[in-house]
Amino acid sequence: MELIQIVGIVFALFALSRVILQLKRRNININEGLFWIFVWSFIILLLIYPEFFGYIAEILGVGRGVDAIIYISIVVLFYLIYRIYAKIDKLERQITYLVREIAIRDRYEPKRRD
Incomplete structure (x- = not known):
């Protein structure tokens, strides 16, 4: 090894x-x-x-095992980037909703100055 x-x-x-x-x-x-x-x-x-890399390369039709790893890694990374994008988009929508709700609430319930 x-x-x-x-x-x-x-x-x-x-x-x-x-x-x-x-x-x-x-x-x-x-x-x-x-x-x-x-x-x-x-x-x-x-x-x-x-040696399993060689088998994966044959299945995918690429020349070397290292090439197969790179291609698979790129696909996985794109998927993970998409997941992160989707989560960030969802968080942005939630933040926008909360800010609007707070703004509406504060408009009708002014802050007290104690």
């Missing part, structure tokens, strides 16, 4: 432990936790069995 594989496995195990800790503390929901557990477990498996 190469040094880079060992370092990668140690890092992935650390990241996996963080995800499990976040789940226990209920800082992330079960769907997000399962997604990240899958991602880090998959990374660990790929680091343990690097």
Whole structure:
């Protein structure tokens, strides 16, 4: 086993432990936790069995395993960016709604100066 594989496995195990800790503390929901557990477990498996990259490359029709990893990573990153965009958009709408509600309430109920 190469040094880079060992370092990668140690890092992935650390990241996996963080995800499990976040789940226990209920800082992330079960769907997000399962997604990240899958991602880090998959990374660990790929680091343990690097020849699997070649099989993935053949299935995807690309030349090398590294190319397959890059293509898959780009797709996953675009998906995650979309999810972040959707969450930010939802938060912006919620903030706008709350600001409007506070503005309407304060218009009819002026602040008292004590």
